Amino acid sequence: MTELLSEHYKAIIESIGEDVHRNGLADTPMRAAKAMRYLTKGYNEKLEEIVNGAVFDSDLSEMVVIKDIELYSLCEHHLLPFIGKCHIGYLPGGKVLGLSKFARIVDMFARRLQIQENMTKDIADAIMDSVNAKGVAVVIEAKHMCMMMRGVEKQNSSMTTSVMRGLMRENRATREEFLQFIRG
Template sequence: MSLENLTRHYHEILSDLGENPEREGLQGTPLRAAKAMQFLCRGYNESLEDIVNGALFESENDEMVIVKDIELYSMCEHHMLPFIGKAHVAYIPTGRVIGLSKVARIVDMYARRLQIQENLTRQIAEALQSVTHAKGVAVVIEAKHMCMMMRGVEKQNSSMHTSVMLGAFRNSGTTRQEFLQLITR
């Protein structure tokens, strides 16, 4: 959707809420809100191929690689309110490793879409598996959801934890346990 259309829709939303979009404090708000939404949902304009950009490197390492505490910001697809948290991502390489920043960029690409945390966790795991062909991939996400904090049940201290384990992380309790212990240190 174009910036012009989004701006018009935000103008209408303000009017429908009983506000005057022309009052001093709201002048320019529809445009700013439209730009913010485009930024928050920029993952729709990114692709896995562009993100990875060939950053796979030969390596003899066959031990677990973990990138933990990757901050993430996403938008709940049910209420279009933010959820904020961190992802812990691990994989066991099979002859090649991915550039470190690419793991965080993959998290961001999927997080910057209207989303539910359960799907986000799986999308990250499957994307990393597809580009690395790892023996296994594990993703754990911990997040706080504004849709649960600001409205509805209004539970301020609740957080949601999701996990997806693929390959060796699913098939080996020892591997899974090692990962879980390392991300809680």
């Protein structure tokens, strides 16, 4: 698969008028192919393998918030990066998830071609399903290179998406508590 990607990158480089054999570009097709495989490794990951049994019994009924989880993804429209952070809150329903699993879940979905809106939903649904939470909230703030490097070229633009599930959606006070946590 990496060899095939390398050949495609070679064709792209040649089609823009570059000499793929010149010193600086000679190994670029293979490096780019390996980078793309890494940047899209989320397609080869499964939620069950990411969680890996790190779901623990707990009588905690208060909110758990994990914020500022870095993410790097590629937009499906231009294959350009978007970079940001993810904030997650959940209300345990008798089970809690190991802390590192939240970052791994974010990475699993971030390492795919997509739009931010769908990634936000996918992360919320995965957490909801993993621990059978009473409620889940996910907010992602990101800067999109497709807005900054091309098209409208707006350097200070960013996008915020949110998905609320269960009590995080139904109970305004709970939702506000989460939003207060991530503001501060």
